[in-house]
Amino acid sequence: MSKKILAAALLPTAAFAQSLTIPVNPTMVVTATRVAQPVSSVLAPVNVVTRDEIDRLQAQTVTDVVKTLPGVEVVNNGGRGQLSSLRVRGGASSQTLVLVDGVRSASLTAGITELNNLPLNQVERIEYIRGPRATIYGSDAIGGVINIITRPDKGTNQHKFNVGAGSHQQRQASLSSASQVGEAGQLKIAGGFDDESGYNVHPIAGVNDGDRHGHRGYNAMLDYQQALDSRWDLFATARWFRNVAQYDSSSAASSWGPATHQRNETWTENQSYLLGSRYHDERLLSELRGAFAKQDAYDYPDSRGLDQADARTYTRQYSANWVNSFKLNEVWTLGGGADWQRDMLDDRSRSYGSLYPADAKERDNTGLYALAQFDNQGWQAELSGRSDDNEQFGRHNTWQTGAGWRFVEDYRLSARYGTGFRAPTFNDLYYPGSGNPDLTPEESKSSELMLDGQTAGLAWRVTGYRNDITQMIQWGPNSQGMWRPQNVGKVRIDGVELEGEFDIGWLSHRVAAEYKQPKDRNSDKQQPLIARQGVKWVAQAQWQRLDGSVSWIYQGERYGDAANTVELGGYSLWHLAVGYQLTPALKASGKINNLLDKHYQTAVGYPADERAYYLTLDYAL
Template sequence: MKKTLLALAVTSVYFPSFSSIAADDKTQADDVMVVTANRFEQPVTSVLAPFNVVTRQDIDKVQAKTLTEVISLLPGVQVTQNGGRGQLASIMVRGTNSDQVLVLVDGIRMARAAKGAVDFNQIPLTQVERIEFTRGARAALYGSEAIGGVINIITLADVDAPSKTKLNVGIGSHNYQEASASGAYKVGENGLLQLAAGYEDDEGYNVKPQPGINDGDKHGFSSRNAMIAYHQRFSDTLKGFISARWYKNQYQYDSSYVDFFTGEPVHQYMQSEPELFDYSAGLDLDLGRYQSKIIADYQHQTNYDYNKAATTLPVVASQDEKFTQRNLQWNNHYTVNENLQLVGGVDWRKESWKDKLSTDAFSRNNTGVYGIGLVNVNDFSLESSMRLDDNQQYGSQFTYNVAGGWYITDEVQLRTSYGTAFKAPNLYQLYSPSYGTETLSPEKSKNAEIAVVANYSLIDLAVTGYRMEIDNLIGFNNTSWKYYNESGKSKIKGIEVEADFDTGFLSHQLNFDFKDPRNSKGERLDRREKFSFKWVGTASFGDLDSALTYQYHGKRPDQYGPTGELPAYDTWDLALTYWLQPKLALKGRVANLLDEQYETAGGYEMPGRTYYTSINYQF
């Protein structure tokens, strides 16, 4: 089999000359087209922001089971998780809060964002075609939440994609079972039908042991998901799609406690059951120098939690809520000449949250108008973007971003940018009957960065320094049990180093992350590490492909950790793929190879050494 390179923590195409060669895929990075950076399709080499792409082949190479496993390998990312598979997970980029990272699915934000950060464990990895990830402020393009960066999870194929089918079955530790099928099938000369379905079951383990209270509990996870999409090319200039996606998950978690008044333990073995329906349709017009795209999307998600250990009937829900979201996006791109491109459009969104336990229901509209100009003259590039958001709750917010690039030599480019961003209080923070504060103000940030990117025949290297200031950071008061705005400025500064090189048969992709995240009082932000190091090594030996992954994460403050701090930890993962035939692969993976005992969130034990094996057939 051909050797597969996983660039900069699973395929970074940050570097202009970097090439990624997946098995049976000869696409060069210079030709890779991305859409997330500036909301139109452009070569990744023209992007002035730190940018990474994870393909389906990359996900299969490292044999990731969850989105968090994939994203955790990317530069600037830190993951905290309340235990193993299916438990609540948060993604923090450059030390920002998890709800200061905008998460999109096919360019549309998730409905769950109406209550806060997206739980990545609830998005089925089997439906993912690729992931695009950009760091830094992008609010001038996308609006609220894009302070730390943007993650765009892409599930839809292109209408011109070839027919293919992929089948996968597997088993693993904790009685893990999985099966999935996906495919894209040509319908006539101009149609493409895309299908995907899958399930997972994991018996789990006790993620939060409390002796004498929850002995014997296991906190597992199960998922059922499906997707169908149809793509049609109506003419040489017009194409469109319609899609529907569904998933329903179940996972258990622990909420046991000791009663403050009686001193008696109260066993709460909880089960959460989120379910999502997502319907979208779009049209894409391409007239050469002018392209226009319109997308409509409707999402409906319910979250239902109850105590499985309850001994009285009927069981009373601890959480029963519904989210709905309607989106309409219109984006336009015009190439004036070879040196100047213009982009502009309108986003409209209506999001709703209903707490069925209190019969409270809240909704709001948001309309955003944005414009981008991109100039390229010889060795110089300039991007300028601005956006105005008008929201029913928090009024108008204006954001902007300016970025420039200069090729000092043929191999070395200097990049710099400055921009503003904001994060609006979500509906839960504003209106929760128990915890909400209706007078919350939006968080506002100023972001600056400078980078040197070098591409040589022996190594690709990037060094990025950044600094951000955040006003009105939204926090939670453990005394009043209310959300509030912190006074003063929270400051985060850091340096990211990325490198990609080969030594003989072994390919190396690594990144270092140094940062200093502090609140307005100068205290380290909770659960933020100051240093991390990630390395992915890949090699092929005949019909055997291998991927070895190492991660080191430094100590970080955590109010629930020992002495208010969690110790540093490091983990190794090994994945092997043996090609029995050109389209039939036997896979094996050992996660946490050295059985490291660690926590990413205080009080929640991460899994020890776990094993997985699967067989994959593609045709």
């Protein structure tokens, strides 16, 4: 991770970093306000993962990268291609907004982003900010925002080809080519495929013995940027990926009936297109962009095939965004803009033969926001507000404020307060047979206190936070005894995060620890699938022709159910990756996931993968 970002510290590490210095070139981020700014000016915990760091981790998926970040827990229902959800600061997976190049990527029906399905070979860097950002982005940005950026920096000339193989008969190949076009153009082309036979992600003794649940994926991308002059830019992106994955739908014998054996398959294809223009000078930035995304998804027994799928959804999303920032003077910056989005569910969509109701077909959302920032080195402050008008649930307003005080050089104390919300999804409202069209948005109120600084080469941060979420959409019986989604949930999450980054020789270290209490305020129970304690350590190295990484992730005990009757033990995972530069253009790498072959579960009944091995060859020009 870049040393100018973050963060919070595990203070005992300070003794090892006495002779180190922090680099002076600022790390820039765009996710906090949708306009590029130095990390040091952001009044919230921010992390940035670069492409070089992703390569040293030898990550196989976006999930592999994100799960090393502070405050993130990942719940996997199996391996590659299976359902994978992330929880930030103890919140639900739908309460973290995931963007791809600043554009929403969540499913319109389920409301979550399948990180395992996003092509990692297209990623240039990942920006991650914690805390509410609803005043900037609207719905879903309650726990934080993850922005997956695929566009290369201007002037990049780099061409990579990668092939690999690994456990579960895994094989993959990818290419990524970024090059200048003339004096003012930048082109990126990327593509790839991966395939693996998988393992039995949901074993039921005597029922599905010997089953494997594999995955096959393809992806392609084309991105172009053109500078019309020193102030005007045009950019466009086309992206496509298709994923096919098997999962288990078997059941053991019970009082409800005999055991059944069934292996299902999901087939998902995504297309997205983005066109935009940006004007920028010394004081003003104005960006206008339009985007279109479509997803076709099928779910069926693998013995029947795609054409006979009883469950299929066809979603379309149109969006337009206008972002502005004006530097009023040396200390004041003003910003604001407008967002419009139309979500559409094709009338051919159905769930196991049942059509979605007519009301589910379409909804529009229009959002207006404004932002003011103050920074005179010693003091920082921000105030923002937003109003969203949605066709289905009406108008929803959010606001946020924060202030920071640099009481000593390199030391800052800051505080923030903000509100957020999550809009009901199409499935929440209209899922055939169980949707509830009377749902209203979930709401949150968040407060945070942070102390960060740099001490003897150690960049550190300590953050305490409280997040109150009300009107959470949870399943429960209505007055007629029918189970359906309702606005009945109420959760309070209190937590403390400590982070630190430092170098020792040619080893770069990033450490984080957290403690939180995610309580259901109706039942006084701990939120399911969320651990109270967690510790993470990532060390990366670059020495002559060798590079690599060691990572350790510890998550404490959790409960597998809302009643807190099913316990899931804590787990401690080690991952090791090593690369060697054979020639200036050719590199050989190897990775061992789950080095100590730890047996554990992040979801009840879905054991995680055992020790796995991967080998890759990279050719770069």
